[in-house]
Amino acid sequence: MAKTIMIIDDSASIRMVVSIALKKTGYEVIEAKDGKDALGKMTGQKIHLILCDVNMPNMDGISFLKSIKQNQNYKFTPIIMLTTESQEAKKQEGKAAGAKAWVVKPFKPEQMLSAIEKLVLP
Amino acid sequence: MKTDPVLQTFIIESSENVQEMENSLLQLETSPDDEDTINALFRAAHTIKGSAGIVGIDNVERFTHIVENVLEQVRLGEIKVTGDLIGLLLKCCDHIGRLVDILSEGEDKAGNPDLEFEGQSIMEQLTAYIVADKDDLPSAQKDTQGVAGERKEISSDNRMVETGNWHISLKFSRDVLRDGMDPLSFITYLSKLGEIAGLTTLHDAIPDAGEMDPESCYLGFEIDFRSDSDKQTIEDVFEFVQEDCEISILPLHSENKADPPVVGAAPEKQEQIKAFKAKEAKTIRVDTNKLDQLINMVGELVIANANIDQQAQRIRDNSLLESASALSRLVEDIRDRAMKVRMVPIGETFNRFKRVVRDISRNTGKDIELVISGGDTELDKGVIEKIGDPLMHLIRNSADHGIEEADERLALNKPGKGTIRLNAFQETGSIVIEVSDDGRGLNRSRIMNKAMERGIINPGQSLSDREMYDLIFEPGFSTAQKVTKVSGRGVGMDVVKRNIETLRGSVDVESHEGVGATVHIRLPLTMAIIDGFMVGVGPLFYVIPLDMVVECLELSEADRQASLKRNYADLHGKVLPFLRLRDLFNEQNGRPPYEHVVVVQYAGRKTGLVVDELHGEVQAVIKSLGRVYKDIKGVSGATILGDGTVALILDVPGLVQTAKRMRKV
Structure with missing residues (x-):
């Protein structure tokens, strides 16, 4: 069965x-436009990996990460944070919150896929 | 372009974000310190930049990047919001908006000089704001420098370690699972880059069940990894865990570094490694001792089977005979397969000589190519191990003495590039390895002179080509006019011959002057068990390797009388030298009324062996006679028959030689 990946980003074009790219590789995709939207869409189904932007309205990536770590259903879900190189401070904050995997924006779809495959194969 | 849905989404989204930026900026005019508004402004710019980067709209990305940098500092309070700044930022919004509009019109992105000029001037003004602040730009530069420095270090590291073999030690942090990382996924990903040749799981860190936290990871891994990837690529596999885990990636034996001659051979080597890898995936390594034991047991099985066969023959019970023959078939099958287990292709041994030939070409200045064929021919591992030296010698001889200098070759209408061929193939019961060159061939008169000088032949003695060429295998015979560092020290072909004979093989040479020479090496298929033909002389049994038996004749009384004096007989109109095993082995028991001649052939020569009785085919498990008996002429080993009787295995090559010598005398 295809693995499910959630992409959380406020930019519709990035999503x-x-x-x-993910669907082409054989993953199922759930899109969410910010942290709050994402939490609302996480209804107990298996999510194999979450790609999460840092800077978003409503609920930003770091707050989302913190809330996921408290969630019994999803706390072991690998999360890749999407960030820009200019956000070093944010990155430190994210690391403190337990974010381990980072992909720097802008990225090529291939870069993102190879990062994902290190954690979850399609 | 217009119909690309991604681009459409980007245009709509970016227009919205530009609008958002404008609104925020206008709001800032009235309340310049409102944090929420500044954040919203920053986020909108950030989103435009990020999307542009991913969708691939470079000019938008580049421009917005500068805008974002300024906004970042506004957000951090490093730049004060002033009317001028807002004015400038509003211009930025207009500019971004225009850049995006152009996209929707489907115009060439780079093709608007006015717009580009405008962008340039706004960017300059923006940078002025940034430069006004001391820390930012230099620190950004420092960053990139730092990264570049790191890269350089890594790449110099890489140069040392292009080995393809790595050892990776991993010790994951306790929290790795809680961080959402699965150790297995990294190892799975690693196997995409190459082959995991070995993996050991270290679980000694696992505490007692009572203390163990199921959400913690206690495991470590030692991995032997084969890959063409560089160290950086392998490190990148673990980039998400490298901060909390102990990871060491070490190259294994970096022997092939920086040796210039190797560099040229590197692609070839890579190919070899690839081929090797492909093969290795389907093989396992087994200790040769275990194999030898297995083959020994198979040997015993063959003997036991022969015994059962004999008993069945004696009892003459039909169903027993049937079972016995079914068993025989199976045993024969097992024997063949067991022997095959020890067989390995000779290709690898052949390939070693590419380097040898290369080096010789370099040292001698000759242009020589080595052409290899039949590399997949299989030989017993023991034979392969011992055949390397003789082959090395032959190839050096060919390259050094056989192949002429380039100008000499051209003068002879030969291609300037000399060719040495290595070929292997199977031929009835034996493996033939040929080393041939297109050089000058053997020089008959020089061999003749040398042989007379050494007293090997008498003046006036006439020899066939074949006999002449065989002289080069005599001890101490070397016709090379000058001793070079590659070959030709007078110890040579006789050693080659001896080495090959210890493998129960034979060697001969064929040559055409000016055209080239070919050395044929004949080796037995197997070393341990042979199909034999059993004969009797007096009360004893002897076994002749079956693949050397050509035919059997009855020696009539008349022939016998005639042959007593001359030791040769007439075989289909040709002279057949023969040997009386009875005389050879000093058998004193009375002669039977009839004798038989077994015609054997070895290396193209036929010889008759006179025996008392023919017993037929047997499978003979070769047992060595041990060191004490190793010099006994005419016998190469022994075997045990089904009833426990010992039979001696005849050394046909040796006997053929003896017959030849007797004929000369």
Whole structure:
């Protein structure tokens, strides 16, 4: 069965690029436009990996990460944070919150896929 | 371009974000310190930049990146919000908006000089804001420098370690699972880069069940890894865990570094490694001792089977005979397969000589190519191990003495590039290895002179080509006019011959002057069990390797009388030298009324062996006679028959030689 990946980003075009690439590789994709939206869409189904932007309205990536670590259903889900190189401070904050995997924006779909495959194969 | 849904989404989204930026900026005019508004402004710019980067709209990304940098500092309070700044940022919004509009019109992105000029001037003004602040730019530069420095270090590291063999030690942190990382997934990913040749799981860190936290990871791994990837690539596999885990990636034996001659051979080597890898995936390594034991047991099985066969023959019970013959078939099968287990292709041994030939070409200045064929021919491992030295000698001889200098070759209408061929193939019961060159061939008169000089032949003695060429295998015979460092020290072909004979093989040479020479090496298929033909002389049994038996004749009384004096008989109109085993082995018991001649052939020569009785085919498990008896002429080993009787195995090559010598005398 195809593995499910959630992409959380406030940019619709990033979500689109990512989800096209993921679907082509054989993953199922759930899109969410911010942390709050994502939490609302996590209804107990198995999610194998979460790609999460840092800077988002409503609920940013770091807060989302913290809330996931408290969630019994999803606390072992690998999370890749998407960030820009200019956000070193955010990165430190994210690391403190338990984010281990980072992909720097802008990325090519291939870069993102190879990062994902280190954690979850399609 | 217009129909690309991703681009459409980007355009709509970016237009919205530009609008958002504008709104925020206008709001800031009235309340310049409102944090939420600044954040919203920053986020909108950030999103435009991020999307542009991923969708691949470079000019938007580049421009917005600068805008974002300024906004970042505004957010951190490093740049004060002023009316001028807001004015400038509003211009930025307009510019981004135009860049995006152009996309929707489907125009060439780079093709608008006015817009580009405008962008350039805004960027300069923006940078002025950034430069006004001391820390930022230099620190950004420092960063990139730092990264570049690191890269350089890594790449110099790489140069040392292009071995393809790695040892990776991993010790995952306790928290790795809680961090959402599965150790297995990294190892699975690793196997995409190459082959995991060995993996040991270290579990000694696992505490007692009572203390163990099921959410913690206590495991470590030692991995032997084969891959063409560089160290950086392998390190990158673990990039997400490298901060909390102990990881060491070490190259194994970096022997092939920086040796210039090797560099040229590197692609070839890579190919070899690849081929080797492909093969190795389906093989396992077994201690040769275990194999030898197995083959020994198979030997015993063959003997036991022969015994059962004999008993069945004696009892003459039909169903027993049937079972016995079914068993025989199976045993024969097992024997063949067991022997095959020890067989390995000779290709690898052949390939070693590519380097040898290369080096010789370099040292001698000759242009020589080694052409290899029949590399997949299989030989007993023991034979392969011992055949290397003789082959080395033959190849050096060919390269050094056989192949002429390039100008000499051209003068002879030969291609300037000399060719040495290595070929192997199977031929009835034996493996033939040929080393041939297209050089000058053997020089008959020089061999003749040398042989007379050494007293090997008498002046006036006429020899066939074959006999002449065989002289080069005589001890101390070397016709090379000058001793070079590659070959030709007078110890040579006789050693080659001896080495090959200890493998129960034979060697001969064929040559055409000016065209080239070919050395044929004949080796037995197997070393341990042979199909034999059993004969009797007096009360004793002897076994002749079956693949050397050509035919059997009855020696009539008349022939016998005639042959007593001359030791040769007439075989289909040709002279057949023969040997009386009875005389050879000093058998004193009375002669039977009839004798038989077993015609054996070895290396193209036929010889008759006169025996008392023919017993037929047997499978003979070769047992060595031990060191004490190793010099006995005419016998190469012994075997045990089904009833426990010992039979001696005849050394046909030796006997053929003896017959030849007797004929000369």
